[in-house]
Amino acid sequence: MNRPIPPLVGARFGDDWWQRGVIYQVYPRSFADSDGDGVGDLGGIIDHLDHLGPDGLGIDAIWLSPIYPSPGLDLGYDVADHERVDPLLGSEEDFDRLVAEAHRRGIRVVVDLVMNHTSDAHRWFESSRAGRDGPHADWYLWRDPSGSGPDGRPLPPNNWGSIFGGPGWEWEPRRLQFYFHTFMAEQPELDWRTPAVEDAQLRMVRGWLARGVDGFRLDVFNVFLKHPDLPSNPTRAGATAWDRQLHLYDRDQPDFPALIGRFRAVLDEEPGRMSVGELFDGTIETAAGLTTDRHLVFEWSLIEATWTASDIRSVIGVRESAFGAGRWPTAVLSNHDRPRHASRLAASIGAGDPDAISRAAAVLLLTVRGTPFLYYGEELGMSDVDIPSEESVDPPFSRFSPEFHLWDRSRCRTPMPWSPGPGAGFTTGRPWLRLGPDAETRNVDAQLADPTSVLSTYRALIALRAATPALQVGSLHAHPDGGGEVVAYTREIPGQVILVLLNLGRRDATWRLSAVAGESGWRPLVRTAKATAADEAIAIGATLILAPDEGLILEAVRPEA
Ligand code: TEU
Numbered sequence: 001m002n003r004p005i006p007p008l009v010g011a012r013f014g015d016d017w018w019q020r021g022v023i024y025q026v027y028p029r030s031f032a033d034s035d036g037d038g039v040g041d042l043g044g045i046i047d048h049l050d051h052l053g054p055d056g057l058g059i060d061a062i063w064l065s066p067i068y069p070s071p072g073l074d075l076g077y078d079v080a081d082h083e084r085v086d087p088l089l090g091s092e093e094d095f096d097r098l099v100a101e102a103h104r105r106g107i108r109v110v111v112d113l114v115m116n117h118t119s120d121a122h123r124w125f126e127s128s129r130a131g132r133d134g135p136h137a138d139w140y141l142w143r144d145p146s147g148s149g150p151d152g153r154p155l156p157p158n159n160w161g162s163i164f165g166g167p168g169w170e171w172e173p174r175r176l177q178f179y180f181h182t183f184m185a186e187q188p189e190l191d192w193r194t195p196a197v198e199d200a201q202l203r204m205v206r207g208w209l210a211r212g213v214d215g216f217r218l219d220v221f222n223v224f225l226k227h228p229d230l231p232s233n234p235t236r237a238g239a240t241a242w243d244r245q246l247h248l249y250d251r252d253q254p255d256f257p258a259l260i261g262r263f264r265a266v267l268d269e270e271p272g273r274m275s276v277g278e279l280f281d282g283t284i285e286t287a288a289g290l291t292t293d294r295h296l297v298f299e300w301s302l303i304e305a306t307w308t309a310s311d312i313r314s315v316i317g318v319r320e321s322a323f324g325a326g327r328w329p330t331a332v333l334s335n336h337d338r339p340r341h342a343s344r345l346a347a348s349i350g351a352g353d354p355d356a357i358s359r360a361a362a363v364l365l366l367t368v369r370g371t372p373f374l375y376y377g378e379e380l381g382m383s384d385v386d387i388p389s390e391e392s393v394d395p396p397f398s399r400f401s402p403e404f405h406l407w408d409r410s411r412c413r414t415p416m417p418w419s420p421g422p423g424a425g426f427t428t429g430r431p432w433l434r435l436g437p438d439a440e441t442r443n444v445d446a447q448l449a450d451p452t453s454v455l456s457t458y459r460a461l462i463a464l465r466a467a468t469p470a471l472q473v474g475s476l477h478a479h480p481d482g483g484g485e486v487v488a489y490t491r492e493i494p495g496q497v498i499l500v501l502l503n504l505g506r507r508d509a510t511w512r513l514s515a516v517a518g519e520s521g522w523r524p525l526v527r528t529a530k531a532t533a534a535d536e537a538i539a540i541g542a543t544l545i546l547a548p549d550e551g552l553i554l555e556a557v558r559p560e561a
Contacts, residue, residue: 005212006100008108012060012466017108018215018274018294019328020472021060022366022462024052024374027336028067028089029075030415031376033427040415040426042067042090046101048418051444053105057379057455058462061108061274063217065336067095068114071121073186073395075413076112077219078119082204099212108214110274115201116220117187124200125188129172129179138194141180143169143230154178159232160250161241163281164396168250180230182223182250182280184396192224192259202266209266214273221260221277222290225253242281252286264295276330276373288322288329296330296371302364303332303341306348307357309485309504313478316368316489320476329370333361334378340412343383351506355381356549359457359528360502363551366461367491367500369476374458377416380447381454384411385436393433417443452530460526464553468525470496479516485509486546490516497556498525503546511544519556526553 013020032044045062052059066076069086076086085095102109118125128136145154156169156178162185169178170185180189190197205216227249238244260277267273276296279287287299299322305315323329333341341361342354358381365372387410392398394409410433417439418425424439436442447455465471474491482488485505491498497516503509513522521537529550537557538544546552 003096003211005210006096006103008103008214009106010054011106011108012054015272017060017272018296019371021108022058022372022374022465023061023063023110024057024059024376025063025065025335026376027065027413029432030413030426032416032418032425033429033431036427036429038427038429039088039432041088042085042094042098046094046098049101049105049107053107057459058466059107059374061110061214062102063110063215063276063373064112066112066114071119071186073119073184075393077114078117078121078184078187079114080119080121081123082113082115082118082201083207096211103212109212110215110217110276111208111213112217112219113205114219115190116223117181117183117189120186120188124190128188130174132175132177139190139197141189141191141226141230142172142175142177143180144177145171158230159235159245160230161245163242165241165399180226182220184399190224193228198259198262202263205263205266209270209273216267216275218275218277220280222256222282222286223251223280225256225259226250227253247281251280252282257290257292260290260292260295264292268294276371284318284322288324288327291323291327291329296328298330298332298373300332302368303334303338307345307352307361307504308349309487309502312364312487312502312504313482316476316487317478320369323370325475331365331368331370331372332375333365334375334412335373336375336413337409338412339407340375340382340384341378342381352549354383355454356528356547358454360504360549360551362454362458362461363500363502363526363528363553364487366458366465367471367498367553368489369474369491375412377414379455379458380417380442380444382414382417382436382442383438385414385434387411387414387434391434415439419443419445457526457528461553464525468496468498468555469493470498474498481512481514486511499554499556501544501546501552501554503548503550506548508548509546511546513538513540513542513544513554515540516556518559520559521557522554523557524552524554526551528552 029040031040032048033040034043068079069081070076070078099109124136127134128140143157146157147155160168162168181187231249233245278298284299287297291297301315305311342358345357346352346354392408392410397408415426415431415435420440424435447453470491470493474493477490479488486509487502521539523537529547
């Protein structure tokens with residue numbers, strides 16, 4: 001399958017796009033359905049690239065949640081073949097067409113790699129579980145029982161658990177051994193210490209690069225390596241079985257950065273390829289420690305913050321000190337695992353207009369230091385949707401146990417509303433998961449027509465960011481006058497100072513514009529409570545009134561030389 005790599009035409013940024021650009025997560029099943037079967041697909045993504053491209057939202061890359069054949073128990077995160085496209089989502093040709101059509105618009109393509117585990121329906125696992133002599137016998141984490149219980153049943157090799165609840169070990173009668181799974185029993189964990197596993201994974205990575213892919217999101221990457229002896233974890237107090245262990249041996253092993261180095265070396269054979277690792281269940285310091293040049297790491301401080309000035313200010317400070325000047329953070333407010341932030345942030349304070357909060361949160365996401373990752377639909381201020389339990393499409397949730405702390409992730413994965421009318425322009429058929437009750441009014445067409453909409457605000461902010469180097473790569477400094485309900489920081493490069501103000505209080509706030517570096521005034525660039533910002537500069541010493549959940553971005557005006 002040696003296809004020519006489709007050329008990227010008119011991309012906004014060069015090889016450092018992973019730092020300057022904005023990345024947009026598409027959940028393929030819910031973005032757009034092109035064939036009327038009710039499930040989003042690759043054709044649907046192609047049909048809507050103009051919503052994302054330079055004449056639309058203006059993002060720089062799309063990240064596709066898994067597109068591989070999968071029994072669907074974890075909706076694609078249980079991969080049955082990492083080298084193919086799920087026929088439910090389209091054909092191999094559709095994928096190549098998607099890369100070509102994205103590249104034609106200057107949009108890069110990032111795919112999600114689930115390399116920690118496979119589906120139990122993967123041919124590697126089917127061969128591995130069949131016996132101890134086959135070619136894949138040592139590709140998974142197989143271990144003998146530690147003994148047998150009073151009833152004669154085999155006992156697991158150690159005390160490791162599954163984050164989805166229950167023990168992490170599953171008995172395989174054909175091998176008379178246990179295999180390990182951090183997630184569902186149907187997601188057996190690969191043994192990355194078997195050299196053939198790493199070889200196969202890197203071969204697969206090369207295959208996607210050869211098809212023109214520009215980068216990868218690595219699912220739960222810090223779990224790939226376990227301690228070679230698989231010792232039991234020490235225990236501690238905690239609310240869930242998972243939290244009652246110190247995860248010393250089932251993740252974050254000291255030789256893991258070297259593995260990522262070998263993966264990066266494959267990507268670095270050509271310039272301009274990015275990767276982002278999903279930190280699984282760890283601290284921001286761990287995330288910063290695993291961040292290297294061009295290899296980003298998701299951490300969860302922003303996604304876990306409440307919508308208060310004190311929390312947001314403190315999270316910005318924690319991010320700055322954890323990453324320092326030399327490492328580049330990511331910025332994420334929503335993804336396919338977490339409550340959507342339009343719902344979550346308003347709930348965190350029990351007040352506020354969710355759309356005003358969405359607009360102000362967009363200011364934060366797109367001006368804080370780090371690469372912003374948007375989750376489809378957040379540009380419309382989409383909220384979580386109540387899903388009756390019989391309609392849930394999140395098997396880990398449905399297998400709820402007292403030890404399972406997740407929520408129904410179907411709530412944040414509902415179809416994208418494109419236009420009014422039945423199916424909301426998402427499908428001509430019956431949507432695989434119900435649409436939000438507000439789809440008739442909260443949709444792309446309706447918001448395009450409204451200059452004050454959440455979508456218009458995202459478009460203005462992304463355009464501003466693309467034209468403002470200080471917002472892309474500038475250093476971040478807390479503004480000395482910030483405090484109380486106003487979060488205030490500057491982004492700076494030599495010759496350009498941008499000031500960001502966010503009123504996170506429930507009342508109007510006043511802000512007196514002081515001078516930061518000898519400027520004569522401040523020019524408002526984007527103001528979320530008004531359709532447009534006034535163009536004239538505001539003099540030093542003037543006082544501004546910020547409405548609740550208003551965000552305002554200003555640029556320092558140099559005195560005439
Ligand atoms: O998520 C790992 C992970 O951190 C989640 O299981 C998390 O604990 C939970 O969703 C609460 O936020 C990745 C994928 O993003 C997720 O969709 C998969 O279910 C999981 O890996 C297994 O592949």
